[in-house]
Structure formats: C-alpha cells, structure tokens
Amino acid sequence: MSRIMEEVLxxxxxxxxxxxxxxxxxxxxxxxFAILTCMDARIDPAKMAGLSEGDAHVIRNAGGRASDxxxxxxxxxxxxxxxxxxxxxxxxxxxxxxFDDEVMRGLLSKSLETAKITPRGWEDVGKGxxxxxxxxxxxxxxxxxxxxxxxxxxxxRRHPLVPxxxxxxxxxxxxxxxxxxxVAEAMKxxxxx
Amino acid sequence: MSRIMEEVLxxxxxxxxxxxxxxxxxxxxxxxFAILTCMDARIDPAKMAGLSEGDAHVIRNAGGRASDxxxxxxxxxxxxxxxxxxxxxxxxxxxxxxFDDEVMRGLLSKSLETAKITPRGWEDVGKGxxxxxxxxxxxxxxxxxxxxxxxxxxxxRRHPLVPxxxxxxxxxxxxxxxxxxxVAEAMKxxxxx
Numbered sequence: 001m002s003r004i005m006e007e008v009l010x011x012x013x014x015x016x017x018x019x020x021x022x023x024x025x026x027x028x029x030x031x032x033f034a035i036l037t038c039m040d041a042r043i044d045p046a047k048m049a050g051l052s053e054g055d056a057h058v059i060r061n062a063g064g065r066a067s068d069x070x071x072x073x074x075x076x077x078x079x080x081x082x083x084x085x086x087x088x089x090x091x092x093x094x095x096x097x098x099f100d101d102e103v104m105r106g107l108l109s110k111s112l113e114t115a116k117i118t119p120r121g122w123e124d125v126g127k128g129x130x131x132x133x134x135x136x137x138x139x140x141x142x143x144x145x146x147x148x149x150x151x152x153x154x155x156x157r158r159h160p161l162v163p164x165x166x167x168x169x170x171x172x173x174x175x176x177x178x179x180x181x182x183v184a185e186a187m188k189x190x191x192x193x
Numbered sequence: 194m195s196r197i198m199e200e201v202l203x204x205x206x207x208x209x210x211x212x213x214x215x216x217x218x219x220x221x222x223x224x225x226f227a228i229l230t231c232m233d234a235r236i237d238p239a240k241m242a243g244l245s246e247g248d249a250h251v252i253r254n255a256g257g258r259a260s261d262x263x264x265x266x267x268x269x270x271x272x273x274x275x276x277x278x279x280x281x282x283x284x285x286x287x288x289x290x291x292f293d294d295e296v297m298r299g300l301l302s303k304s305l306e307t308a309k310i311t312p313r314g315w316e317d318v319g320k321g322x323x324x325x326x327x328x329x330x331x332x333x334x335x336x337x338x339x340x341x342x343x344x345x346x347x348x349x350r351r352h353p354l355v356p357x358x359x360x361x362x363x364x365x366x367x368x369x370x371x372x373x374x375x376v377a378e379a380m381k382x383x384x385x386x
Contacts, residue, residue: 002278002360004224004225004226004278005278005362007224007243008242008243008280008373009373010243011242011243012241012242012243012371012372012373014243015240015241015243015371016370016371016372019370019371022235022371023368023369023370023371025234025235025368027233027235027286027288028234029234030234031197031200032197033197034232039227039250039251039252039266039270040220040250041218041221041222041223041244041246041247041248041249041250041251042215042218042220042246042247043246044239044244044246046237046239046240047208047239047246048205048208049201049204049205050200050201050203050204050205050207050208051234051237053234053235053236053237053240054234054235055234056234057232057233057234058232058234058253059232059253059254059255060251060252060253060254061252061253061254061262061263061265061266062252062265062266062269062270067262067265068262068330069254069260069261069262069263070254070262071330072254072255072260072330072331072332072333073232073254073255075301075327075330075332076255076288076289076297076332077232077255078307079297079300079301079305079307079308080288080291080292080297080300080307080308080310080315081288081307082307085195085197085198087201093220095220095269095273095274096269098273099273104269104272104273107272107273108268108272108354112272112354112355112356113356114271114272114273114274114275115272115273117273122273131353131354133352133353133354134268134354137261137264137265137268137354138265139265139268139269140265159326160324160326161301161305161324161326161327161330162305163305163306167195169198175216175218176216177209177212177216178205178208178209178212178215178216179205179209180201180202180205
C-alpha cells in the first residue's frame with residue numbers, strides 16, 4: 001500500500017468515527033444549488049463557499065470549464081435532484097492559463113512523463129515514447145480569466161436543456177486571498193430569462 | 194441578490210478573513226495525487242480523504258465517471274502538474290443508480306422542470322415544453338456500484354495518454370458511514386504496469 005493510500009485511509013477512519021448524523025442526509029442537495037469549479041488543489045469549495053455535507057452539488061474539472069460533461073452533470077443536477085441556482089468559478093493562477101492545445105499535444109507526443117515549466121515555457125525532460133492521442137482532445141485551456149468565466153456562463157445559458165429560470169452566476173476566485181468576485185459580464189450573460 | 198448568493202458570499206468573507214498562509218501555496222498539488230468522485234452533495238472529498246488546501250486535485254461530475262472530460266483533467270493533472278496516483282470513488286445511494294438514458298431522455302422531452310421520483314419511478318410533474326436534446330447526451334448512469342468503479346478504473350488504465358506507472362485505485366464510499374472501501378476487481382484493473 002502506498003504512503004498516500006495509507007494516509008487517505010487513516011484520515012478516512014477518523015472521519016468515519018465522527019460521522020454521526022451525516023449518515024441520514026437525503027440525496028437531493030438541501031440548499032438546492034450547484035458549483036462548477038476547477039480541480040485545483042488550492043480550492044476547497046466547501047470552505048470557500050460555506051458548504052456542509054448535503055448542501056450543494058460540486059462539479060470540478062481542469063479549469064472549471066462548461067464542458068459537455070459539466071453540462072451533463074448540471075442537467076442531472078436540476079432535472080432529477082432539484083438544484084435552482086448555479087455558480088461557475090474560475091480562479092487566478094490557474095494551470096489552464098499556462099498552455100494551449102498545440103503546446104500540450106507537442107509535450108504529450110514527446111513523452112508521458114511530467115513536463116517542467118521554465119522561463120522559456122514548458123520543457124519535456126522525460127523520455128519517450130509519447131502519444132499522438134492528444135490531437136483528439138480539446139484541453140479547454142484559456143487566456144483570460146474573466147472572459148473564460150463569461151464564455152462558460154453563456155455556454156450553459158444557451159444550452160437547450162438548461163431552463164431559463166435557473167440563474168447562472170460567474171465568479172473568479174483569488175488563490176492569494178480566498179476571495180470570490182462576481183464577473184460583471186457574466187452577470188448579464190447568466191441572468192434567468 | 195438571492196439568499197443563496199448572500200449566504201455564499203458571507204461564508205466566503207469569513208474564509209477570506211482567516212485565509213492566512215494559504216495564499217502562498219504553489220500550483221502543483223503538494224501530495225501529488227488526484228481524486229475523481231461524484232458531485233453528490235453529501236460527499237466532502239477534503240474531509241473524506243483528509244485533504245488540506247494545496248494537497249490534491251479533485252475532479253467531480255455526476256457519478257464520478259471516467260468521462261472524456263475527467264480523462265482530459267487527469268492528463269493535465271499528471272502531465273503538467275505532476276500527480277502520481279489516482280483514486281476513483283463512486284458511492285452508495287448514488288442518483289446515477291436511479292435512471293437510465295431512456296428514462297432521462299423521456300423526462301427531458303416532456304419538460305425542463307424537476308421530476309419527482311415515486312414508487313412507480315420518475316414522474317414529470319412539470320409543464321412543457323421539453324427538449325429532445327437529451328438524445329445527444331450519454332448520461333453515464335450505472336446499475337452496479339462496484340462494477341462501475343472497476344469499469345472506470347479500467348477505462349482510465351487503458352487510455353493511451355495515461356502512463357502505466359500511475360496506479361489507479363478504485364473505491365466505494367458509503368454515504369451512511371463515511372467509509373471508503375477498495376474494490377477488489379478495480380485493484381487488479383488499476384495496477385501500475
């Protein structure tokens with residue numbers, strides 16, 4: 001067993017011991033909202049937004065992007081489980097600001113080891129073989145934080161399976177301060193209609 | 194401003210006030226692992242697995258499925274940000290066990306309001322119009338908890354962009370007790386090769 005798995009299971013044991021009443025929580029989110037945000041390790045959505053277990057759906061991927069899969073999740077979230085408001089949260093210093101598809105595909109074609117970022121950009125210090133499969137993935141990186149929030153709010157707003165009654169809020173999160181700030185353009189794009 | 198947004202922002206203010214040293218955390222996950230799990234409101238991955246801010250990537254979608262988008266996120270996670278072990282965690286009483294594509298597409302075609310589950314199955318009590326766009330989505334529901342974990346571990350293991358050196362662990366999470374339990378079949382499927 002790896003050290004990480006030991007640590008995870010031992011932390012889990014402590015959580016189980018103090019689990020208490022949480023075992024009786026119902027499936028639908030009690031506070032009837034959902035948050036879509038980045039997988040970034042520095043983000044703890046429960047702490048950032050004041051969630052207790054049972055409160056809200058949390059969807060996370062690289063960038064917090066409104067991918068088809070995020071939309072699949074949001075549709076299940078409102079249609080079967082009754083969420084009524086959605087937050088899209090991207091953040092400062094996001095890894096998605098540091099590359100684009102061409103760079104990523106190039107790195108993957110050289111090796112499947114972890115690349116290093118240098119002042120000259122990403123460098124693949126690993127050995128091959130790599131894989132050209134990166135060509136078939138849109139990595140959904142972005143170049144402007146607020147714009148990516150607005151784009152994603154707009155994409156969700158326009159999806160034919162998303163009801164107009166659901167407001168979609170767009171926020172940035174500052175990893176230096178922990179602060180959520182609403183994006184003005186996204187506010188217009190995400191209004192209930 | 195909605196009540197939910199007020200509550201979220203006020204919780205966020207309290208988080209910001211006590212943010213302290215967290216503002217200096219680096220982008221790559223310090224403990225070099227990632228967890229893929231469900232968006233379910235009852236799951237708090239940080240508490241379930243003992244994560245502090247900065248420790249690990251957390252990817253979440255409806256079901257915790259190994260969707261193309263989850264794989265996109267995992268590839269970014271190891272290739273650019275250095276994670277070395279991955280956990281796939283599905284859970285008991287998951288909403289994904291309660292429907293299939295045919296049911297979901299039928300409900301969406303009738304209305305975009307929230308459906309109700311009854312002893313006779315899902316009932317759409319809302320008014321139309323609905324949308325046939327559900328036909329274009331694979332909702333990735335499943336019928337057997339352990340099997341879905343194993344399938345997803347296997348799908349990730351076989352992906353051409355996933356290096357054989359990364360072990361992929363498959364777990365179930367019990368929402369009644371908080372307990373993580375490793376899935377034996379997934380253990381074989383996810384071994385480093």
